[in-house]
Structures are given as structure tokens and as C-alpha cells.
Amino acid sequence: MFTKQMISSEIPMLMSKACEIFIQELTFRAWMHAEKNNKSIVQPCDVAKVIMQTDTMNFLTEIIPNNLGDFSVFDAKEENIANIAEENEVSLSFTAGFMGNPMMKMDSEENAGNIVEGNQATLPYTSGFMGNPMNMMNMDNVRMK
């Protein structure tokens, strides 16, 4: 038998404070994840990553897929980033710079040369990105589904 329960008047106040702490913990961890990938905008995939990596946040795993049906896209992207990280310093800094500043491409012929000398695993991702600047917007469109 489900019996009616009441809440003490102190609970809304207490839960408000608990929610603030929760929101800020999750946000800060998501920001650290975004920053690690050289981004200055916190995206849902950053939040999802934290939820999957943090034990106490496991209760949220069921609600994340509904918000992030395209999460696997970012998983793949991260694998590419990991590949790039295994490359030389120049490749990594070039890619990070490009993502941060689309105009950098126009004055970096030397960097482009270095990229071409990189290994096969790095090149397809980078060349695809460079070949079509609209890919970035396409990614955004995919993310918003």
C-alpha cells in the first residue's frame, strides 16, 4: 500500500542547495573535458562523457541517449584526436590552432606540408576537415538532431 508522505519545510531549501552543488560539479567536470579538447564551449557530449566516467553519476546514463543520439560521432572524433596526439608536436598544434581559428589555414602553408607528411590515420580526418570548411557546420547540424 502506497501511503501518502509529506515533506518537511526544510527540504525545498536543502534540495535547492544540493542541486546547486550538483550542477556546478557536473558543469566543472564537463568544462575540464572540453578544455582538454581545446574547446571553449561546453557541449552535451562533454556532459555525457563525465556521466559515463564518474561512478556517482551513473544514475544518469539512462537519460543521456535521448539527448545525445549522435554521441558515437564524438567518440569517433576523439579517437582521431588521440591519433593526432600520437603524432608529432606540429600536427597537434596545427589542428588545435585550426579548430580555434578557421582563418589560420590561409597563412600556414608550412603546417599544411607537415600534415601531409603525417601518417595515414591522421591525414584522412585532417584533410576532410581542411577540404570542406562546412564540415564543421555539418557536425553542428548533426549534433542538434
Added chain:
Amino acid sequence: MMDNVGGSSSNIAENSGIIREQDRLLPIANVGKIMKQILPPNAKISKESKETMQECVSEFISFVTSEASEKCRKERRKTVNGDDICWALGSLGFDDYAEPLRRYLQRYREQELDRANNPPKRG
């Protein structure tokens, strides 16, 4: 007021028995402000992240209050109180939250006691 402050665009309930989408969640503006407080000035937060956070924090409320409610039922008490919430947080792995919230709760109760003992003077 027809402003839609929730994450959902629907404001109209089909019937009074259904919880409106926006009423399921905390207001997105408030959630966004709390998120901004913890981040450096150069950080930005996408709209979708705020919506994701709205869902997460509502789930958090249900998760914690369900645990506290269950404890009360087992102990045959009718009213869930602040101590039950603190216990539930510890029980669910949020130990880091439970201790500061116990202190917060204690200060709140002291304030309530002060107010009771010193009713505001009539002007």
C-alpha cells in the same frame, strides 16, 4: 505570463492530469546561471548543454528524494525531513555533498529557531 522559461517549447497541458513538459524541469535561465558561476569568464555553454543539465538535475532530485522517501517508509514515518535527504546523499555516493549540507541544514534550523524566539516587531 506566457514566457517559456523551460527547456521545452510546450506550455499547454492537454488535461490537468498531465505534467507539462516545462514543469518537469528547473528553469533553464536559473540552471544556466548556476553553471556559469563555476566556470572561468572565457568559457561558454551551449544551449543544448543547459537543456541536458536541466534533465540531469531533475533526475538527481528524483533519485535522492526517492531514496529518502523509501527510508521514511521503512521506518514508518510520514514526513521526509532534511536528515533523511542528507542520509540519502551519503547512501547514493554523494558523500562530499552530505557533510556540507548537514552544516547548512543546522544553520538553517538555528535561524528558524531565532525567528521563532524573536518575532519581528510590528512597525
